[in-house]
Amino acid sequence: xxxxxxxxxxxxxxxxxxxxxxxxxxxxxxxxxxxxxxxxxxxxxxxxxxxxxxxxxxxxxxxxxxxxxxxxxxxxxxxxxxxxxxxxxxxxxxxxxxxxxxxxxxxxxxxxxxxxxxxxxxxxxxxxxxxxxxxxxxxxxxxxxxxxxxxxxxxxxxxxxxxxxxxxxxxxxxxxxxxxxxxxxxxxxxxxxxxxxxxxxxxxxxxxxxxxxxxxxxxxxxxxxxxxxxxxx
Numbered sequence: 001x002x003x004x005x006x007x008x009x010x011x012x013x014x015x016x017x018x019x020x021x022x023x024x025x026x027x028x029x030x031x032x033x034x035x036x037x038x039x040x041x042x043x044x045x046x047x048x049x050x051x052x053x054x055x056x057x058x059x060x061x062x063x064x065x066x067x068x069x070x071x072x073x074x075x076x077x078x079x080x081x082x083x084x085x086x087x088x089x090x091x092x093x094x095x096x097x098x099x100x101x102x103x104x105x106x107x108x109x110x111x112x113x114x115x116x117x118x119x120x121x122x123x124x125x126x127x128x129x130x131x132x133x134x135x136x137x138x139x140x141x142x143x144x145x146x147x148x149x150x151x152x153x154x155x156x157x158x159x160x161x162x163x164x165x166x167x168x169x170x171x172x173x174x175x176x177x178x179x180x181x182x183x184x185x186x187x188x189x190x191x192x193x194x195x196x197x198x199x200x201x202x203x204x205x206x207x208x209x210x211x212x213x214x215x216x217x218x219x220x221x222x223x224x225x226x227x228x229x230x231x232x233x
Contacts, residue, residue: 077191081184088187101183108176115169122162125150129158206230 073091081088085105089097125147128135132143150158209228 073191074188077187078184081187085180085183088184088191092187092190094190097186104179104183105176108172108179111172112169112176115165115172119162119165119169121147122150122158122165126155126158126162129155 077088077091080091086098086101089095089101128144128146135142135144135146137143153161207228207230209226211226
């Protein structure tokens, strides 16, 4: 019995020593004392010094010629509308908008011409009355020929009328600039939504459906009857 006990103890001692010898020192974590003493840790998978860091490239979207042409339409229509009014509508094949565009330009142009005409006439009459109150020189010759249209009106009334036509002329010029911007924006928006169906043929369809209930720990996953809405654009 004593011999067997010694044999078993000897075998246990040998097995413990062999297991301790098989421990990989590279897998042991460095504790704080080793870090403080200046011992450097070694990465298990070191990167070569000359090997550059390769970053993952983003996936590029491949665009065909049709998609590129559609994306270029808004810019082309906008530039053409800025250069020549109505050219952007022709590019978008919205020919029915051309009469509206040119009617707006013609109307605003006539308004500018009308107000400018009367502004200059009344301004000349007011200036002549102010500079030459008597309208006669020493020899009795008139300095200017009065406009018979404005003879019944006083100088103050003509001054107010002059300011009125000048204000309307300036507003007409601003309206022309605004209308030019509006028709340019219209060409851009029309080209932007060229590939979308924005017609009046819209439909809403309601039909019965079965929805799968969300899984829950308090209830079974049982199908639930519901309504399905389908909007056709």
